[in-house]
Each structure stands twice: as C-alpha cells, then as structure tokens.
Amino acid sequence: MKSLRRQLPPLTALTVFEAASRLLSFTRAAEEIGVTQAAVSRQIHLLEQDLGCPLFTRLHRRVALTEKGKALSAATSDAFNLVAETIADLRKDGASTELTISATVAFTHFWLVPRISQFSRSHPHINLRIVTQDDMPNLKRGEVDVAIRFGNGMWPDGHAEALFEDEVFPVCSPEYARTAGRINMPADLVSCPLISNETDDPMWTGWNEWLSAFSVVVPKKTPGFRCSFYTEAIYAALNGQGIALGWTHLVEDLLKQGRLVRLTNAAIKPRGAYFVVVPTRQHNKEAARLFLEWLNIASQQTTARSSG
Template sequence: MGGFRRQLPSMTALVVFEAAARQASFTRAAAELGITQAAVSRQVQALEASLGFPLFRRLHRTIELTEPGRALAASMSEALGIVAQTVRTITSAKAANELTISATVAFSHFWLLPKVSSFRQADPDIRLKIVTQDSHIDLQRDEVDVAIRYGDGTWPDGKAIMLFGDDVFPVCSPDYLAARGSPDCVADLARHNLIASDSMGPGWIGWEQWLAAFGHGNNPRNITLSCNFYTDALYAAMRGEGIALGWHRLVDDLLQRRQLVRVSVETLRPRSAYYVVLKHGAMKQSVAAFLDWIRGEANAAAPAPLENTLYANESAVSGG
C-alpha cells in the first residue's frame, strides 16, 4: 500500500480549505492563517482542480459548501482535532518532566550547583534548566517553574516557602589575613581594604548596613574594590584583594576548604531569608520532587553554628 502522500492532495491546501469551511469565509480564513485572501482562494481552487469537483459555491459576497465539500470539511475537522489533541498530550507529558529554576548568580554558583547532582541522581528523568540572573523574574509571565529568592517572603507572583535564614560576617583569604593581621574591632575593620558588591535586592546587606548594625555606620570606610556581582566580590576576596561580607550558607564550603576565613566575631543575622517561590495553581510533579529535595538538602547541608559570635540587633538594619 502506498504512502498517504500519493493518496492525498496538498496538505497545505487541505488545511487552508478546513479554515475556509469552518469560517465560511475566505477573508476570515486568511486572517486566521496569516495569509492573503487571494492566497486562500488559490489554494482552494488548486484543491478543487486536483479533486475534480467544486467544494464551494461562490455566491454574492458569501460562500457555501457543496455536498462533497461538507463531507471533506467534517473529515478534516475531525482529523486535525485528533492531531491537535495528540500534540497537546505529547507536549504536556514532556512539560511535566521539565523543570526550570531561577536563582541569583551567587546562590546558583555557591549553593545550588554544588548540590544539584544529588537531585539529578534521584530524578534522572527530569530535564533541568537553571536560569541564573540577579534581576527579578516574574513567575506569572516568564517560563520559570520555581524561583529561589532572598527577601521577606512577600512576592505577588507566587507562593513563598522559607528555606533558611543566614548570618553575615566579614571574610578574606588566609594570605590577606596573614599579611595584614586580624582587625582589633569593627572600627579597625573599616580601615582595611573592603570589597563591596551591588545589592541583589531588598534585604541584601552591604558594608554600610553591616557597620551600622554595630554602631559604626558613620565611620569612614575604605572600599578599595566594588563589584556588580557578589560572586566577583568573593573571588576577589579569595585572591587576597581585601575583606568581603560572607553569607554563611553561601561561603560555608569555602570556609571548610580554607579558601576563605572568618575575620571577626561580629555577625549580623538579617530578618530576610532564602525562599523557594512556586507558581500559583497546580504543582507539576517535577516541581514537587524538587521542593522535597531542596527542603531536605537545606536541613542536611546546614553549616555548623558559629562559635564565639557577637550578634547584632536585627532592628539595627533598616529594611533587612
């Protein structure tokens, strides 16, 4: 038996005919298909010529299906409906196994990526995509399933589930500390080479807020290097360029490997925290699997408590 191509006329002409029959208008079919009315007319005429009989009666300012036209229109509508439903089913099944996660550059680089292999091993069928950017992604408009954010947990585009809070303290390389010595106090710290980074959003702590929490907000600060990404600030600190602020959850591995060391006992615990933010509505299976994994990982990978720590009053940080 020959293939369908030998048994059927042009598929393009058939699709154009179906639209014209359903719309009962060459003009409306043209608008639906994004082609001209003349192109619709030509396709229908070519189809009629290949079949050997008319499909429409051309009346004054209107068209009307012939008996063969009605039969072919019904078959085309049913056939295209079946194809469309099959495509929806296939793409829906594929989408259920896809997961797109948004995270800041720092969280993705220092926390998520070092741990995500365990998620991929647990759910190897899920196709994972990680979107790293510090600018805000709208879950309602962008093609993202889950966002990991730092803040107060109030975002209108999704449901926020708290992962963990964090502690912020100064860090530098062992070589820098050996060469320059440990600061005697916060005021002495402000005179060291400080590395700053641009804010990643509300609640993110910079040197001004951190020093203010310990009563030194008005002291002169020796900012010798400023970076627009927090990751760059940490790499500069590891290279011995100065002292940066370290988020315990992000720098814990670097502390364990002695690529960074804690500089002082003063530590700030902001009111903001890390959250998993989910789209409103039904939860995909892949999202549920990721949520279970990251909550378990957040508990299992909690860094050891800081010893000999002097915590600042949280209320000393405005907006944090």
C-alpha cells in the same frame, strides 16, 4: 439554574474578541486568527448582541474598548493564559521531564550548583534547566517551575515557603588574614580594603549597614574594591584583594575548604531570608514536587551544619 457552559457565548466569538481586544485592531486579529476582517467584525457584532452591550467604540481607522469591553478583555486574557499554561505543562510532562529552576547568580554559583548533582543522581530522568539572573522572573509567564529568592516572602506571582535565614560576617583569604594584622572588632575593619558589590536590592546587607549595626562610623575615604556582582566580590576576597561580607550559606563550602576565613565573631542577621517560590497556578508537576522535597532536605542539612 443554567449550566456554566450554557451561560457562555460561543467559544469562537470569545476567541475572536480576545485577539481583537488584545491587538485593538480587527484587521490584525483577522491576520492572527487566519480569517477575514469581515468575519471578525461579524463575530464581535454577534457577541455584542448576545451580551446586550457594546464592547468596542468604533473610531476612525481604529477601535477602543468600552468599560465593559475592558472587563471582558481582562477575563478572557486571564482565562486563555491559564488554559495555555496548563496545556504547555501537560505537553511538557508528556514529552519530557524538564524542570526549570530560577535563582540568583550568587545562590546558583555558591549553593545550588555544588549540591544539585545529589538531586540529579536520585532522579536521572529529570532534565534540569537553571535560569541564573538577579532580576526576578515573573512566574505568571509560565517559563519557570520553581524559583529560589531572597526577600520577605511576599511575592504576588507565587506561593513562597521559607528555606533558611542567614548571617553576614567579614571574610577574607587566609593569606590576607596573615598580613592584615590584628582584627578583633568591627572597628578594626575600616582601615582595611573592604570589598563591596553593587545592588538595588533593599534587602541586601552592605558594609555601611553592617558596620552601623556595631556603631562603627565609616570614614568618607576608605580603601576598597567595588564589584558589580556578589560572586565577583567573593572571588576578589579569595584572591587577596581585601575583606568581603560573607553570607553563611553562600560561603559555607569555601570556609570548610579553608579558602576563606572568618574575621571576628561579629555577625548580623539580614532583613530577609531565602524562600522557594512556586507559581500560584502551578500545574501539579511531579518533577517540581520531587525537587521541592530534595530542596527542603538539603536546606535543613545546611541549617543544621551552620547551627552546629
């Protein structure tokens, strides 16, 4: 049986083909690689001879991939990207110990940043970079080492492990609670200004879903305060604008500090949970392994406190 290396065409031809198939232009491929267009045409011709099939259809002033060309293009693109990502990881490990973490604005602000100094004190040689955005970055691009996400754990770009589930309940400032009157049941909330935030996340629990869980019909016209982000909603509640929905692990510190208070004993569990996600093709990076160990311990401590 031939070795894998002997079954492959020359690497030069594959490199040229990858550029030409990605750019769909022999001229642009030549400019990118730094050779002549004739050299690109020659390498493609040799590759087609080797494989015994055409990879491109030559059209007027342009080229198009054949079906077999498309298959080889997908394979070479994946293979070259994997090699590039692995080399980038190796260079990063050799040059520095930077670790890039992605999380939502709310999770970063209320949970991660208040605790991340514990990790930094234990591992001062690791330079942390936190990418804060509510849109999930695609881990296949190799720009993020670890992502913390809320959802069902089913993401195609990485391997997910559960951190903790959550509970959602109404919260407000102590000053607002003193002036709001008696609020003992979910139905008592509809006459108060309810603070909400905009989101496209189907897993997110808003006021309509929360109140419906207790068979409370929300009137068409209710006092309220609407924000763009969850962090803004919590700060509005801190400043006495009304009542927001608190997520256990996001408002835990604010409740402990007495800056927010919980209203009623009513709570619901959202449909999703928090997960830590690592890229499917993650290079075995020591900094990422250490961060995952710390994150699991920190999440277990958080769960124990909320259960207690």
